[in-house]
Amino acid sequence: MATILALDTSSGSAVALVRDGVTLASASSPDPRGHAERLTPLVAGVLEEASVGIGDLDAIAVGTGPAPFTGLRVGLVTAAMLARPRDLPVWGVPSLDAWAAGVAxxxxxxxxEVRIVTDARRKEVYTARYRLEPGSAGGIRLSEPHAVVRSAGLAATGEAVAGPGTDLYPQEFAAARVLAASFDVSQIALLAAARVERGEAVPTEPLYLRRPDIHGKPASAMAGGR
Structure with a gap:
């Protein structure tokens, strides 16, 4: 039986434990900025609830974004740290894919077809469009690449859309067919397992889609002297 721990920090912090396609336990925190403090206790709580130890895991699946730099990095680093001592594989799945699989x-x-939109801050959204295909892994197939765009510039007239971006920018999506949806971190594990079984790549490279915000002295000043 394959037991997979799923993590995602693309928005809040979310954790699930999945065994053979069945979710044994899950937990989440909606705080978009407290990932470093919340993720590890969530992992511990989920494992305890399911009476599963780290040594019982077969793999760790982690959401790769797109998301802001700091939060996304916490999830990826935590997955690597949990996996390394036990030589577990770490599988990456774009977080928007998990949203789409939940819709499917x-x-x-x-x-x-559905477009997923999530918050990218700065009045922007992360977005991707998916075809819903029951025969494909997770029932979805990417039909338009991941991107970060101005919320006001996203034409969504008549198309089906889902994700938290629709709540943040209701005027921009007033002409769209907005679907009620919630993020299910278990989909990270389910998609990863299906893709591995099909021989598809599950890279863990993060999808930042833009440079992180850097506060403080300009790079030239820090490198140039005193």
Whole structure:
């Protein structure tokens, strides 16, 4: 039986333990800035609830964004630190893919495509469009690459959209077909396992999509002298 720990810090912090496609336990915190303090206790709580030890894991799956630099890095580093002493594989899945897979799992009849939008701050959203294909891994296939765009410049007239970006910018999505959806971190594990089984890549490179905000002295001043 494959037991997979799933982590995601693309927005808040979320953890799930999945065994053979069944979620044994899950927990999350909506705080978008407290990942370093919250993720490890969430992991410990989920493992305790399911009576599973770190040594019982077969793999760790982690969301790769897109997301702001700091929060996303916490999830990726935590996954690597948990895996390294036990030589566990770490599988990466874009977080927007997990959103789309959650929509696909409960899609209304006739829905063939959905755009996912999440918060990128600065009045921008991360977005990607997916075809819903029951025969593909997780029931989805990427049809438009991940991107970060101005919320006001995203034309979504008539198309199905889902994700927290629709709540943040309701005027921009007033002409869209907004679907009720919530993030299910278990989809990170389910998508990763399906892709590995199909021989597909599961890279852990983070999807930042833009340079991180840096506060303080300019790089030239820090490198140039005193």
């Amino acid at each position: 799992a409960h899609a209304p009849e006739g829905l063939s």
